[in-house]
Amino acid sequence: MADFNSDVVTGLTKAVVAELTTETVAADETTTRKREPRPLGAPTVIVENVHVTYRITGAGKTMNNTPSAALKRIMARKSNPTIREVRAVKGVSFTAYQGEAVGLVGSNGSGKSTLLRAIAGLLPVDQGGAIYTMGQPSLLGANAALLPDLSGEQNVIIGLLAMGMTRQRAEELMPGIIEFSGIDEHGEKFSELPMSTYSSGMSARLRFSIAAARMHDVLLVDEALATGDARFRRRSEERVREMLASAGTVFLVSHAVGTIREVCDRSIWLERGVIRMDGPTEEVVDAYEQFMTR
Amino acid sequence: MGARVVSTTSVGPEAGLSGAELATRYGLAVAGARPGIVTYTRQLWSYRNFIVTYASSIISASFSKARLGRLWQVLTPLSNAAVYYLIFGVLVGTKRDVPNFITYLCIGIFTFLFTSASAVQGVQSVTKNLAMIRALHFPRATVSLATTWTQLQNFLAAMVVLLAIALATHEPISHTWIYMPPCIALQLMFNTGLGFACARIGAKIPDLKQLAPFVTRTWMYLSGVLYSATKFDANLPGPLATVAKLNPAVVYIDIMRHALLRRFANSPAYAWVWPPMVTWALAIGWAVVALAAGYIYFWRGEEEYGRG
Numbered sequence: 353m354a355d356f357n358s359d360v361v362t363g364l365t366k367a368v369v370a371e372l373t374t375e376t377v378a379a380d381e382t383t384t385r386k387r388e389p390r391p392l393g394a395p396t397v398i399v400e401n402v403h404v405t406y407r408i409t410g411a412g413k414t415m416n417n418t419p420s421a422a423l424k425r426i427m428a429r430k431s432n433p434t435i436r437e438v439r440a441v442k443g444v445s446f447t448a449y450q451g452e453a454v455g456l457v458g459s460n461g462s463g464k465s466t467l468l469r470a471i472a473g474l475l476p477v478d479q480g481g482a483i484y485t486m487g488q489p490s491l492l493g494a495n496a497a498l499l500p501d502l503s504g505e506q507n508v509i510i511g512l513l514a515m516g517m518t519r520q521r522a523e524e525l526m527p528g529i530i531e532f533s534g535i536d537e538h539g540e541k542f543s544e545l546p547m548s549t550y551s552s553g554m555s556a557r558l559r560f561s562i563a564a565a566r567m568h569d570v571l572l573v574d575e576a577l578a579t580g581d582a583r584f585r586r587r588s589e590e591r592v593r594e595m596l597a598s599a600g601t602v603f604l605v606s607h608a609v610g611t612i613r614e615v616c617d618r619s620i621w622l623e624r625g626v627i628r629m630d631g632p633t634e635e636v637v638d639a640y641e642q643f644m645t646r
Numbered sequence: 647m648g649a650r651v652v653s654t655t656s657v658g659p660e661a662g663l664s665g666a667e668l669a670t671r672y673g674l675a676v677a678g679a680r681p682g683i684v685t686y687t688r689q690l691w692s693y694r695n696f697i698v699t700y701a702s703s704i705i706s707a708s709f710s711k712a713r714l715g716r717l718w719q720v721l722t723p724l725s726n727a728a729v730y731y732l733i734f735g736v737l738v739g740t741k742r743d744v745p746n747f748i749t750y751l752c753i754g755i756f757t758f759l760f761t762s763a764s765a766v767q768g769v770q771s772v773t774k775n776l777a778m779i780r781a782l783h784f785p786r787a788t789v790s791l792a793t794t795w796t797q798l799q800n801f802l803a804a805m806v807v808l809l810a811i812a813l814a815t816h817e818p819i820s821h822t823w824i825y826m827p828p829c830i831a832l833q834l835m836f837n838t839g840l841g842f843a844c845a846r847i848g849a850k851i852p853d854l855k856q857l858a859p860f861v862t863r864t865w866m867y868l869s870g871v872l873y874s875a876t877k878f879d880a881n882l883p884g885p886l887a888t889v890a891k892l893n894p895a896v897v898y899i900d901i902m903r904h905a906l907l908r909r910f911a912n913s914p915a916y917a918w919v920w921p922p923m924v925t926w927a928l929a930i931g932w933a934v935v936a937l938a939a940g941y942i943y944f945w946r947g948e949e950e951y952g953r954g
Contacts, residue, residue: 400665484669
């Protein structure tokens, strides 16, 4: 952190951490940081007091799920006990700006992926909160298989068309995308084989390459970079920087904090669905790593 | 990496603004909000390439594991026709009353399957594509349209079989064949609307997938596929017979039969269920109503698909 008055930022973040460690993690805690310096660029994502609740069917004990139990339940007009509610995100607020890369860290199940899906508009936000975004954010997940029965090339075409490109443009871009993904680099023409034959790293690379073919106002990357090898990671980090340069905003979820340190200026640390810390990557990630090794 | 700024909310002129006010100022929209129906339709039109490409990919993927490949597109309707011919033509003996029963039967089965397959596949169109719906943002109606489009392709393949059967049974090439394209177009409109409705209901109630085959089978027996719907008049009380004859499948099958079956055109077994003009009016009415209602119904659920 060079020319900026980083000591102010540091001081503030420390204050926030101190406040949070006292276990008074309230929904509106982010409002305490309103006095931070103003960034360049317009806001692209505004997340305001967001709660996300999952309603999960079939989560009950298997014992209660027999046909006779189901019949009894219906006769007694009881609600389905196999529906459980899980509060994955509890009152998160922040604003992200153009040209900003935001890393999301936190232990497994802390709500990172849920938050990204809510920002992408794929999960409903509970009453009282709201998410506003510039354009339509694209979510790139490591487990979002496209069409496993189709070849890599067909998946590229369909993916590009689904992002709103014309057929002609999609066909022009396809060879470059296959090359970028590097799936053909191993002597085998994998791009002509069904995606179901790919390793998880290969399909994650192809998916990233498809999504990265277009400039996004807001790109949400969920663990998609972590699965690639070192060479692909370098290439994709490069691509993320290009997007930032063209005034996009990138959110990055990764357990490989190396990538976050490499790409993101700002990081948000989520724990149990609340923001534990929000600030410059170095500080947040350091604190997070300390927390995890404790 | 330089000292890019880190902050949650800004100071200065925007400090006191709420999220909603800030969003309006910078033209941000609520994530995943449903666009108006006109905008939505325009978006859908710009995705026409996607729909067609996706539909043909579904077809080639669905046959990719079979050794005979896309030959099954023709073999499936043929096998269907063979089974029904064996049971209702040979064993039960409906055959005797109806001249050229095999063609008569095939028209009924293929035309009905076009609609019922659109419904059955429509129920699964959202749930089957959840992975893509959750990964990418595009108008969700495209997956429903692609599903109906694949059914059209299957139906056109079946039509080739049907025309071959008709010619093989000495049906003449007749000017009445020109009834077929508008009839297929109207049925396609009807199926599209039906597919939209099924897609939304199927996305909400996954159990419908288990139920769909029984519903369509009942529907088939009510649609005069194996016999003429004119029999309703003799066997049902008046108002009920009229309701039974309003069935859209009855209407489309009747038009297709009168287009193709010309050799014994004056046979009493081929009598129109409704007078021809009424039949066409019903065909158009069903198409328009189903398409409009189904489309609006699907659009109203746009935010729900792939969530949860």
